[in-house]
Amino acid sequence: MxxxxxxxxxxxxxxxxxxxxxxxxxxxxxxxxxxxxxxxxxxxxxxxxxxxxxxxxxxxxxxxxxxxxxxxxxxxxxxxxxxxxxxxxxxxxxxxxxxxxxxxxxxxxxxxxxxxxxxxxxxxxxxxxxxxxxxxxxxxxxxxxxxxxxxxxxxxxxxxxxxxxxxxxxxxxxxxxxxxxxxxxxxxxxxxxxxxxxxxxxxxxxxxxxxxxLGRVKGNKMVDMQLSNNKLVDRGVRMIMDETGTDRQTAEALLNQHKNVRQAIKAYHEGNE
Missing domain, CATH: 3.40.50.10490 (Glucose-6-phosphate isomerase like protein; domain 1)
Structure with a gap:
């Protein structure tokens, strides 16, 4: 060629x-x-x-x-x-x-x-x-x-x-x-x-x-990321705290329940309407 x-x-x-x-x-x-x-x-x-x-x-x-x-x-x-x-x-x-x-x-x-x-x-x-x-x-x-x-x-x-x-x-x-x-x-x-x-x-x-x-980022955060290691779990907890203003214990409980940052944030807001 x-x-x-x-x-x-x-x-x-x-x-x-x-x-x-x-x-x-x-x-x-x-x-x-x-x-x-x-x-x-x-x-x-x-x-x-x-x-x-x-x-x-x-x-x-x-x-x-x-x-x-x-x-x-x-x-x-x-x-x-x-x-x-x-x-x-x-x-x-x-x-x-x-x-x-x-x-x-x-x-x-x-x-x-x-x-x-x-x-x-x-x-x-x-x-x-x-x-x-x-x-x-x-x-x-x-x-x-x-x-x-x-x-x-x-x-x-x-x-x-x-x-x-x-x-x-x-x-x-x-x-x-x-x-x-x-x-x-x-x-x-x-x-x-x-x-x-x-x-x-x-x-x-x-x-x-x-x-x-495609809607896979909220604000500037990777709210749909896979929680595949402790670093990412910690990041997810901090995202929830930042988005909701809640304490770390509540954020950890939300993430443990929903296994997804976006869903955890959504659940928090729905529960506090």
């Missing part, structure tokens, strides 16, 4: 092995500071993709991330954090990556080069026109992702993407592309660095904004 990728261009730095640890860290940090600026430039695109995501999920659809390598892993991370953070079903947001679950920890050779497996993987989840599929690929040229989105387009399924090269084949395929051009990496071609950071920031924005608009 002939396409000039800025993500593959030579680093602005050379002789990295001759740098001191301090110089390496300083220069990486210097490059990292450019990422939020690149994301800012893509805000109109991010807005469009987020709005269609909200629309589809509001109608009962689901969100799928599909990618390979670092990009695929980032999608899986974001998807896996939605249920505990916002209390949504696990199937509402799903991360899929080339090579399957085993590729999360160990790269599967040539998995990203398949022109059919991406769509096959989506079909195992019963993908439909109610859903939205976001392809994640720093290069914007990953066959596994592009071919999956092409098939989604044919089937009338909303498609978006997050990539780090302007005018890439993936961006041209997606109906709602997001292009965050972060420039060459500190280590030439290592797109797990700035490109990966950019993708993570965009994923945070899309999923968080979507969950807020």
């Amino acid at each position: 002939n396409f000039d990728k800025i993500t593959e261009e030579s680093s602005h730095y050379d002789h990295l092995e001759q740098m001191s640890v301090e110089e390496i860290l300083l220069n990486i940090n210097k490059e990292d500071q450019t990422v939020p600026q690149a994301v800012n430039k893509a805000l109109p695109q991010i807005r469009n993709l987020t709005k269609i995501t909200i629309d589809q999920l509001s109608k009962g659809g689901r969100l799928f991330y599909i990618g390979a390598g670092t990009s695929g892993r980032l999608g899986i991370v974001d998807a896996s954090e939605c249920p505990p953070t916002f209390g949504v079903p696990h199937e509402l947001v799903t991360g899929i990556m080339a090579g399957g679950d085993m590729a999360i920890r160990k790269a599967v050779e040539f998995a990203e080069d398949s022109l059919t497996q991406g769509w096959d993987d989506l079909q195992t989840h019963g993908i439909s026109e109610n859903d939205v599929v976001i392809g994640i690929a720093a290069s914007g040229t990953t066959p596994y992702v592009i071919s999956a989105l092409e098939k989604c387009n044919e089937e009338g399924i909303a498609t978006g993407c997050i990539c780090c090269n302007a005018g890439s084949p993936l961006a041209k395929t997606a109906k709602f592309p997001v292009e965050v051009v972060v420039g060459p990496e500190f280590v030439t071609g290592s797109s797990r660095m700035k490109a990966g950071t950019a993708q993570k920031l965009v994923l945070n924005m899309i999923s968080t904004a979507t969950m807020i608009r």
